[in-house]
Amino acid sequence: MAIPVPKTIREKIAWSYANLARAHAALEGGGTKYKKVHHVIRNKMYHGLLSGKMTMRSLYDDERLKMTAPQACCYCGAKGNLTVDHLIPRIRGGPDEADNLIWACRACNSSKQGRDMLAWATSKGFFPSILLLRRYIKIVARYCEENGHMDTDLGRVTELDVPFDVRLLPTKFPQLAELKLWVDPEEEGSPKNASNNATTTDRENCGSSCRGSGSSPGE
Secondary structure (H helix, E strand, O other), X not given: OOOOOOOEHHHHHHXXXXXXXXXXXXXXXXXXXXXXXXXXXXXXHHHHHHHOOEEEOOOHXXXXXXXXXXXXXXXXXXXXXXXXXXXXXXXXXXXXXXHHEEEEEHHHHHHHOOOOHHHHHHHHOOOOOHHHHHHHHHHHHHHHHHOOOOOOEHXXXXXXXXXXXXXXXXXXXXXXXXXXXXXXXXXXOOOOOOOOOOOOOOOOOHHHHEEEOOOOOOO
C-alpha cells in the first residue's frame, strides 16, 4: 500500500498504532526484518481502525501487564528507587487514573518532570518500548475520542487544549534490532536505558491488539 500522509488526528493515531502492530508482530515472532505478513498486519490495522471494523483492545490488557511484569522502571528497567509516574502528566491535564500510572525510577521521573512521555523521550533521544507506547497511544486515542478531537485537522492541533502533542506519535519506527517489546529489568546501579538515550519498543499484532467485527485478523 502507498504510505499514508495523515491529515487528521484520527489518521495520525491509526497510522501510528498500525506501525506499532507491525513492529509487535515482527518482534514477537523473533524477526530481525519485516516480512510481507507484517506489512499486511499494518495495512489491515490501519484501514480497520479508520473504517471502524477494528478497535484497539481494552487498556485492561495493559493493566494486566503492569501486574505481571517485573516491578521496574518502565523507561529504563531500574528496579530500585521506584516512584509512580503519570505517562501523560496530571499537571498538564492528563487523567489521574490507574491506566495512566506506571512505575518510574526517581532518576527518570526527575528527568521527565512535568513533560509528556513522548515529548520527554524525544528530547532524550530514546524510543519507548512497544508495550509502553501501546498504552500511551490508547490513552491518547481515548482522550481524543471523548473530547471530540478525532477528526480535527493536524494543522489545527495547536488550537486544542490537550495535555500532549499528537504530532509526536511515531509513524517511523527504528530498525527492529533497536526495538524491544518491554524494558529489561536491571539491578540497581546498572546502566540506565532511558537516561542514557538507549532505545526500546514492543508489539501487538491484529490478533492481540485489536478487536474486529467477526473474525480475528491476526494472520
